[in-house]
């Protein structure tokens with residue numbers, strides 16, 4: 001595993017250290033010595049040297065004794081926790097878990113100590129109290145009360161819109177379509193799910209169908225729609241295909257990463273008039289495919305413009321734009337009776353979050369543009385474009401008023417089981433149907449959680465099943481779970497996207513590859529297991545629900561050390577309400593009650609856990625057993641853990657103080673990956689090799705070479 005720099009390692013907070021008030025009572029030397037001894041054990045632990053449970057036990061008992069001598073309330077609370085920890089050792093024994101008491105541990109061979117199951121509910125950091133500011137959120141109107149039929153559109157196009165059940169325009173459509181029909185460049189910002197696709201697609205199709213001479217395939221590419229992800233390309237193409245139903249001579253098509261270049265070339269040779277593309281693949285074709293040229297290009301639409309001008313895409317987009325402008329200048333091409341010139345190219349930039357980069361591009365690339373910002377009361381002309389963009393693009397964001405936003409503070413150890421409980425609650429034990437998208441930080445985490453949930457919480461083995469850890473073949477699934485990330489083969493990506501869009505209920509585990517632009521009908525919950533890198537990303541992730549006025553919910557998981565992130569959101573006029581972790585964990589009770597009971601089996605025979613903590617512990621244990629009972633599973637869990645830690649180092653500087661590796665307790669974090677200890681301690685050999693290699697590199701060179709960027713981690717790779 002790639003380790004963080006050693007200074008960080010030494011600072012890693014194990015989370016169960018004394019609380020602030022407790023610290024004050026640790027005034028005397030004896031207490032300091034105990035504390036020092038604890039941290040030296042922690043250092044040893046992280047460095048891969050196992051600290052014996054006996055030693056840790058001694059520390060707990062000593063601390064309990066210390067606390068008994070003091071009388072303040074915090075210490076009383078700590079005493080309760082410690083007492084409960086000692087008693088829980090006995091509970092876990094009763095439950096048939098590997099023995100954890102001192103005497104039994106002594107009797108165990110050394111290898112078995114690896115399988116000690118630590119308590120989920122002890123030694124967690126305190127959950128801080130939070131004073132959320134009451135912020136007035138930016139609100140945008142969705143519908144405009146104006147009809148498409150009031151616009152100068154061809155009657156056939158209006159009847160096509162009717163067939164799509166689209167009669168009333170949304171606010172952004174009502175404001176944007178007339179300007180685009182007049183040929184104006186436009187910079188468009190409106191909240192997620194407000195109908196921006198049709199805001200450019202309707203005037204585009206209308207303009208193309210009303211050409212003096214009917215368009216032919218041989219005319220080649222007249223419009224390019226650039227989007228950041230393959231799924232968004234599929235979705236945008238589907239909308240365009242519906243719109244051209246009444247003018248079938250206009251041919252829309254697509255080039256995206258992951259598809260066969262050869263067949264894309266063949267399609268381009270045949271002729272595509274509206275080309276939807278991801279930047280990387282389009283750039284490739286622009287240099288290698290002779291039949292693709294932009295000499296007749298009239299419309300360039302950049303959807304999710306801020307994402308496309310991000311560091312990850314900036315180069316490709318800039319090269320593409322240069323290529324387009326060059327080809328148009330070099331060819332004195334006749335396009336529908338007029339000579340092509342720069343001013344013929346109508347450009348439209350759209351997003352729910354417009355950044356300063358977009359503003360910069362708009363100021364150099366757009367000619368006399370109109371700025372449409374729905375959160376402002378009115379639209380304005382291009383004369384004050386930079387002023388407008390500054391006011392509205394930085395700071396506050398608009399989110400749908402039908403969106404309910406929540407957070408839950410969950411310690412590392414409990415994060416996985418809380419997520420599992422949430423999914424069980426929504427997809428298994430609820431009488432109503434729910435569709436949930438869970439954003440996870442890396443591809444490896446998506447992959448591991450997908451397999452884990454499929455093998456545990458989504459497995460119904462009937463009454464014959466006594467052990468959920470084996471015998472996967474005999475199981476049936478209870479609800480739909482899907483995984484989507486950038487490292488999947490394109491055919492599976494497309495299949496998952498289409499199946500999840502069509503399903504009535506289920507869960508999609510994904511990376512940020514699904515965060516932008518996708519309209520997945522009926523999604524009513526967005527869960528973020530980790531905070532996103534930026535507020536813009538937050539807005540887009542939660543924007544996958546509560547679309548076009550429908551009610552939706554979003555839940556953000558935060559660690560106790562990350563609560564300051566709520567202030568960051570507050571400063572962008574985003575305010576979240578709290579959901580208690582225990583209220584989510586309650587679903588574990590329903591789950592344990594539903595487990596099959598079978599005579600003669602130790603696990604099934606035991607009484608269904610009544611208390612939430614016991615039920616959650618049972619669920620966690622079942623997931624750990626599953627992980628430890630399969631060849632590849634443990635390796636995948638470790639890989640997910642490692643990728644998570646790496647991704648945690650990639651938060652941008654603006655939030656680095658909140659999401660800093662030094663706040664992560666690796667041992668506790670391991671629980672979120674069903675690991676009974678952090679992989680650093682398990683893979684001492686390879687770790688030390690890596691450390692040696694690191695020593696050979698200067699610290700700066702190491703970071704440059706090894707540290708993945710957050711935008712790369714969110715793998716928006718277009719191919």
Ligand SMILES: Nc1ncnc2c1ncn2[C@@H]1O[C@H](COP(=O)(O)OP(=O)(O)OP(=O)(O)O)[C@@H](O)[C@H]1O
Pocket residue numbers: 165166167168169170173190191192193194195196197198351352516517518519543547548
């Ligand atoms: N005038 C309308 N009336 C009813 N539904 C509409 C209308 N316009 C668009 N929609 C529907 O609203 C949904 C969201 O539209 P769209 O995907 O274009 O939103 P968006 O603003 O591009 O969102 P994002 O910022 O997330 O990309 C789509 O299913 C679309 O069919």
